[in-house]
Amino acid sequence: MADTPARLDKRKIKIAAQGAAERRRHQRVPLALPGRLFEHGRGEQRCRLIDVSPGGAKLLLKEPPPPNSHVVLLIDGLGRLEGDVIRIGGNWLTLRFTMQSRKRDRLADAITWRFNMERLGLEEDRVAARKPGKGQATIRLRDGVLIRADVVDVSISGAAFSCLERPRVGERVRVGEMTGRVARILERGFAVAFDPPSSGSEEAKPEPGAAIDLRAAS
Secondary structure (H helix, E strand, O other), X not given: OOOOHHHHHHHHHHHHHHHHHHHHHOOOEEOOOEEEXXXXXXXXXXXXXXXXXXXXXXXXXXXXXXXXXXEEEEEOOOEEEEEEEEEEOOXXXXXXXXXXXXXXXHHHHHXXXXXXXXXXXXXXXXXXXXXXXXXXXXXXXXXXXXEEEEEEEEOOOXXXXXXXXXXXXXXXXXXXXXXXXXXXXXXXXEEEEEOOOOOOOOOOOOOOOOOOXXXXXX
């Protein structure tokens, strides 16, 4: 029996959603972090991350391994990662990560946190330094008052904070390089909706100062 229009519509929506998730999975963001690269038979060398996504990364290093090499990375703030080299240059390489989907989800969390830490001026919580979404931010209100708040969550469009002070809904605020407005009051804090970038597209690298969220990439 032929598919009804309703079933076709649902199928198209599902296919479109899967395609969008796949694009997010491979969206690389600039993230300069030091680390070490291990290759079987050649030992280890220092490296530096240039950009990264839950699917792969680009690295700077002195002696890139040849294509198809399997390597292990230890990157500050992201932990242990494995992947296969797919392209090399004089002092760089790109690789494709090899990991299970659960670990890829955790990597997306870590990338989101490390990238947004810089843009939003967040201070990492040393007690739980490896857990995304933990830290403190300084929030500047329109009248110049500064609020110190614990970060509850950060996404592409906003952030939630926990603190005793509660600005008014609609009030303009600044968090690091980001500006926005108070979107709603929470039980123990408030949520801020960030201003959208003035230009750019969703497919390229994020605009400078734009917060990101790769956690929907799975």
